[in-house]
Amino acid sequence: MTGIRDVAKKANVSIATVSRVLSKPDTVAEETMKKVLSVVEELNYQPNAAARQLRMAETNTILVVVPDIANTFFSKVLRGIECEARENGYEVLLGDAGNHIQSENSYLHILRQKKAAGMILLTAGIDVKLVEEIASEFPVVLACEYINGLHVPSVSIDNVSSARTATEHLISLGHTKIGCISGPMNSVLGRDRLQGFYQAMAQYNLQVDPIFVQEGDFSYESGFQMMTKLLAYNDIPTAVFVGNDEMAFGSINAIEAKGLCVPNDISVIGFDNIKFSSIFKPGLTTIAQPAFEIGVRAIELLVNLMKKESVEKKQHILKSRLILRNSCRAYQV
Template sequence: MKMSDVAKMANVSPATVSRVLSNPELVSKKTRDKVLEVINQVNYQPHIVARQFRTKETKTILAVVPDITSAFFSEVLRGIEHTAIREGYQVILGDTENSVERENDYINLLLQKQVDGMLLLTARLEKEKLEELAEHFPIVLACEYIDGLNVPTVSIDNISAARKATEHLIKLGHERVAHICGPMNVILGRDRLRGFRQAMMSHDLDVDPSYIQEGGNESLESGYNQMMKLLALETPPTGVFVYNDEMAMGAMKAVKNSGLRIPEDIAIVGFDNLKMASVVEPHLTSIDQPKYKIGQKAMSILIQKINKEKITKQSFVMKDHLFIRQSCGGQSFVSSSEQKT
C-alpha cells in the first residue's frame, strides 16, 4: 500500500496525505478525519527510508550507555524512551561496554546521518572531539560529564552528593570513615572521591590512605573485595561510603561473611538508590539520583537541539536526595539537597 493508494481511496492528493502524517494542523478536520479513516482501514505504514530522503530526518535518536547490564541506566533510558515516543521519535540503544572504541563506532552513525541526534550517557571521549561534533550534530550528555564542556549536560552534583553521604556517617559519630571508590578513569569516581575528602577535611578528620580502596570496576565482586581489604586492616573503619549501590551490596556481603553486623559494627552508605537498596537486609542508605527525570530532561533538550531551538544554558544540575535507611542505624527518612542551575 503506497501513499498514492491512500490518497486515491480518500479522494485527496498524495501531498494532503503527507501533510496529515507530518503536519496535521495544516489540514482541515474534515479532510484529516477522512484520510485517517482510510489509513486505519488499510493499516498504511509510511516508508521510513523514503521519508528520510524527503525530509532528511530519521525521527530516530541514538542513546549510548557504558554498561547496559547496570540497573541504574534502565530508569534513565525509560525517561528517554517515554519522552521520545511522545515527541514522535524512536530510540535505538548502543552499549559501549566501557570501551572508547565502541563509543567512536556509535558516533559514526551520527556522522552518516543514520540518526537525528545522540544522547551520550558516557563521557570517555576527548573534550575537543565532542565539542567539534556538537558544532555540527545535536548531542546531549547525561549522567556523566566533562568539566568545562561546551555541550548541554544533565547530571547531579556528584561532589556535593558524595560530601553529603560522608557527612551523614560523620554526624552519626564515625571518625574512622573509609571510601570504596569507583574507577579513577571515570569522572564520577574522581568527583565522589573529592566529595568524600571535602567532608572529612571540613570536620578535621584525617584521611587515612589505607581507608581509600579503588574498585577496578563497579560490580558486586569489586565491592566485596575492597571491603575485605578494609576489614583486614589492623584498625578497620566503622563507616564506609561506597561509590555505588551495587558495590555497596557486595561490601555488605563481605561484612556479613566476616561475622560482623551492619550497622552495629560497620555503617554503610551507597549511591544511586537502586530498587534493591530497599530490599537488601538491612535496607541500604543511599544517595538517590532522579534517574527517570534525568532521561526526560536530556531527551527534551536533544529535541530542542534537533529543532534548532536556542538552549539557554549548557549545564543542567538535577536535585539529589539522601535516603536514610537501616544500614547506618537511626530512623529512616529522606534528606533533600538544594537544586542548582
C-alpha cells in the first residue's frame, strides 16, 4: 500500500511538505503543491482511513472555496452562507484560491481527509473530473457558476439572459454602436455574459465591430486597460456593456482620464450590483444578482446532501434584475 513516505520520496520533498499540501495547501508554494499533487494522483495515495476517522469523528465544518476574496461580490454570498450555516449548526471554513486553478483543485482534497462535512464551490474554474469524483463520495454544491454536464447541484442566475437584458437596455436608449468588455473566456461567466451581449445585438440586427469587444479578467485594472484600448481607435462606441462592476469602475475612470464624460459621451452598464455601485460617481447602472439568496440556497442544498436527502433538481436558477442609475443615458447625435 502506498504511504506518505512513498509520495515524499517520489516528489523529492519532505513528509511534512506532503502533509501540508494535503492539509494546508495555502501554506505551500504553488510549484511544490503541483508536484506533490501530481505524485499523489499518480500513486493513488489515500491518507490512512483510521487516522482520518480519528481526526474527524464528526465534523460540523463546511468548506467554502472562493476564487478571489478581493472580489467584493462574494461578500454577500458568503454572508448568506454563514447565516444559514449557523442556523443549521455548522461552521464555515473559507478557502481563497486567489484565481489559481491548482489551488482550487487542492481544496477538494480537504474533503478526502474528512476535515469538512461538505463543500460549496463559488467557482467553476476547476477540474471537472476531479469534482465529479469528489462529489460521488462527499456532499458538494456549486454556487454562482455552473459546469455543463456536471451532475452536482448548482445555484446561479441565468447569466446569458441577464447580459442580454443589460445590452437591450442600451439598445432601448437608442445606442447602436455598443462595445463589450467581457470577463475571461476560460470562465463560464465570461463566456455566458458575452453570449448574452451577442444575442441582444443579433436580435435587433445590430452589427458588432470586432474591435469593440475586448476581453478583461474581472479586475478593475483590466477594465481600465480595455477601455483605454477601445478609446484609442478612431471610431469609438457610444455605450459599453461591461462584464462585472469592478471592470465597469475601471472603464468609467479610463473614459474620464481621456477627458470624456459618463454618461454624456459614453454610457456604461455593469454586472453584479456590488455595494460600491450605488456609491460610485456616477451611480452605476447594473444587473443585480441575489447574492445573499444564492448563499442561503447553496447551504440548503448542501445540508440536504449531508443528511442524505435527495436533491431532484440539479440546476437552481434565481432571478436577477436591472438596476437603473446614472451611468447610462439616451443616445444623442
